[in-house]
Amino acid sequence: MTLWTIYYRLRDARQGIARNALASAATVFLLMLTLVMFGGFLWVNANITQVADLLQRQVQIRIFPQDAVPARDLVAPLRALPEVADVELLSGSGVVDKLSAVFGQDIVRQALPPDAFADSLSVRLARPEQAGRLIGQLRAIPGVGDVIWGQGFADSLLQIAVGLQRTGTALVIVFFTAALLMSLTTMHLAILTREVEIQIQRWVGVGPWGIRTQFIVEAMLLGLFASVLASAVLLYVGEAIQQRMVALIPFAAKELRSPTLVIGLVLMAGPLLGLLGGGLASQRAIGVSDR
Amino acid sequence: MDIVIDQVSKSYQRGEFVALHDVSLSIASNEWVFLVGASGMGKSTLLKLIYKEELPDRGRVLVDGTDIGHVPGSALRRSIGIIFQNFRLLETKSAFENIAYAAEVIGTAPRDVRRRTLEILDLVGLTDKARRLPSELSGGEQQRVAIGRALINEPKLIVADEPTGDLDPDNTQRVLDILKRVHREKRTTIVFATHAVDVVDRLGQRVVRLEGGRVVRDSVGGYWEASQPA
Numbered sequence: 264m265t266l267w268t269i270y271y272r273l274r275d276a277r278q279g280i281a282r283n284a285l286a287s288a289a290t291v292f293l294l295m296l297t298l299v300m301f302g303g304f305l306w307v308n309a310n311i312t313q314v315a316d317l318l319q320r321q322v323q324i325r326i327f328p329q330d331a332v333p334a335r336d337l338v339a340p341l342r343a344l345p346e347v348a349d350v351e352l353l354s355g356s357g358v359v360d361k362l363s364a365v366f367g368q369d370i371v372r373q374a375l376p377p378d379a380f381a382d383s384l385s386v387r388l389a390r391p392e393q394a395g396r397l398i399g400q401l402r403a404i405p406g407v408g409d410v411i412w413g414q415g416f417a418d419s420l421l422q423i424a425v426g427l428q429r430t431g432t433a434l435v436i437v438f439f440t441a442a443l444l445m446s447l448t449t450m451h452l453a454i455l456t457r458e459v460e461i462q463i464q465r466w467v468g469v470g471p472w473g474i475r476t477q478f479i480v481e482a483m484l485l486g487l488f489a490s491v492l493a494s495a496v497l498l499y500v501g502e503a504i505q506q507r508m509v510a511l512i513p514f515a516a517k518e519l520r521s522p523t524l525v526i527g528l529v530l531m532a533g534p535l536l537g538l539l540g541g542g543l544a545s546q547r548a549i550g551v552s553d554r
Numbered sequence: 555m556d557i558v559i560d561q562v563s564k565s566y567q568r569g570e571f572v573a574l575h576d577v578s579l580s581i582a583s584n585e586w587v588f589l590v591g592a593s594g595m596g597k598s599t600l601l602k603l604i605y606k607e608e609l610p611d612r613g614r615v616l617v618d619g620t621d622i623g624h625v626p627g628s629a630l631r632r633s634i635g636i637i638f639q640n641f642r643l644l645e646t647k648s649a650f651e652n653i654a655y656a657a658e659v660i661g662t663a664p665r666d667v668r669r670r671t672l673e674i675l676d677l678v679g680l681t682d683k684a685r686r687l688p689s690e691l692s693g694g695e696q697q698r699v700a701i702g703r704a705l706i707n708e709p710k711l712i713v714a715d716e717p718t719g720d721l722d723p724d725n726t727q728r729v730l731d732i733l734k735r736v737h738r739e740k741r742t743t744i745v746f747a748t749h750a751v752d753v754v755d756r757l758g759q760r761v762v763r764l765e766g767g768r769v770v771r772d773s774v775g776g777y778w779e780a781s782q783p784a
Contacts, residue, residue: 268661282646459642460655466605467656467707468632553626554609 268473276481283453287485290442290449294489294533295496297438302497302529304431306522310508311427313518324386324394324401325411332406334382340404341386346397348389355380439536446540450482454548461549470553475545482541483534490533494526555618555633555710555743557581557604562613564599564767573599575767576613581745583710586737588754589747591764597747600764601713604745605634617711632660635704635742639716641696643688643703649695650675650684653702660707674702678732694725701732711743712736718753726753 280287326341328334334352341350358380363371386401388394394412401410454461464474501522509516559579565572574596581587589597602608603615606627615622622630643652654671662670675681678698688696697717704712712733718726730753736742748754754761763771 265661267658267663271658271661459644462642463644463656463703464659465628466631466634466636466704467660468628468630468634469659470626470628473628473659553628554606 268476272477272480273484275477276484279453279457279477279481280484283449283456286449286452290445290485291489291492293445294442294486294536295492297435297442297536298489298493298529298533299496300438301435301532302493302522302525303501304427304435305525305528306497306501306520308428308431309520309524310518311423313520314512314515317515317518323412324388324398326384326386326401326407327381327409327411328383328406329408332408334384337384337404337406340406341384341401344397344400346388346390346393347386349387351385351387353383353385355382442536443540443543446482446485446536447544449485450478450541450544451548453481454478454544471549471551472553475542475549475551478545478549479538479541482537482544484537486533486535486537486540487530488533489536490530493533494529497522497526497529556583556585557711557743557745558614558616558619559600559603560614560616562600562603562610562615564596564603564608564610572767574603574610577764577767577769578613579762579769579772581743583743584737584741586744586746586757586759588757588759588761589745589764590749590754590761592749595764596767597764598715599767601715601745601747604711605636605713606630632707633710635707635709635712637697637701637704637712637714637717639719641688641693641700643696643699645688648685648687649680649691649699649702652688652699653706656703657706662707670706671702674706677705677735678702679728692725694721694728697721697725697729698732701729705736708740709742711745714744714746716748717746718748718750723752726750727756730756 326337328337334354338350338352341347355378359371359375359377362375388397398410398412401407461474505519505521508519557580559577562574562577563572564574577596577600579600589600591597599608603610604617606615606622606625609623617625617630617633644655647655650671653674654667657667657670658664672681675684678701680695680698680702683691683695688699691699697720701717714733718729721729733744733746734757737744746753758775760772760774762769763773
């Protein structure tokens, strides 16, 4: 294929789109909707996963020893567990000291008995998402009394993320299939209306792949238009939503990802859908055999 | 470009309709051959086998000594110009664009496309109507555009299937004049299927008569000679 062939193919594709203006516009619109869904889903999912990760990283496990068991005796067995990254001993008197520094020693002494706070241990895990599985193991260590962990919220958020992933994936598959069918049908109609062009190309010695290229290029151009439009929508709407989210959860502002990250994927997805639609339609109508 | 049809048979509808039966024929380079016979006698099928639109059930077709069964159809057709009775022009393109299109789709550079299209328009006598759409041309002019399209890639062989079937005597003569000129100047082989007696008689070339899918007469002269029993 020469450079001139590519030039002619692009020119013919442009003319083909103009001739089939309504069907082309409908295809671009549906492809754009699909790509907005796809990009939006990727972006929201990435952000939820980020926030869930952030919360999970902040989860700490607090262990209180049984009565008459000194907290420091539990440090060694806890550190021996491979999942444990760090163990910190928190003495009850240390807590009183911290409160005294804030409220004044006299007030604290009057308000609280000397043994108001028991000694405890703070455990940080190498992989925080394993906390749920590890709790039982920690409770089984001799001398361990209570084990308290704040995993609930992070778990709920992760469950929401998984739910969104599943729903979003299903929706994206449905929209992708619809968009693919639309692209395929548009190209099939284009092929039918250009039967004479195809015949002429065959007569002068253009092979099936050469003939198919025209329709594949046309479908990819439609996909590219849709991608550009979808990217513009995602940029405009996405940035606005992100600003709202930053206002809503300022502690996670640094963790939020910009919608621009998914634009690259969206820009590739449109032409890819076109390639599939144009390729399948032209294979069905023109074939691949150069007999 | 020389052609050898070697014991070729072709049938349709799972053998119910035999279009060609054990046909053998040799056409030399730069030869002009008329294929004559009534409709349905196998003329178009024989032409389709030459430009590989159809494949034979049995036998071989050799072009320049090569069995075309082993050659991609597209590669073969780059050396062939094909003309039909119904002109099959692109209705949205002008006469110029219709002719140029055949050169563009095989990747010819725009400058060459323009030069060759203008030459062809001059050859077929349509320079003054280059910008007209097919709907603005007469039947004869449309056929000349179709001939121009077949000639622009400088084929070594022209396959013409009833190209004058829909034309009046004047336009028939103009079409024949164009093909005669190309045959003489470019030494192009021409295989011309027709049932027009006057066309065959006017040129006095080799005539192959087909009947019931068989070659029943192969002679030089006019239609009358070809109609006589062998």
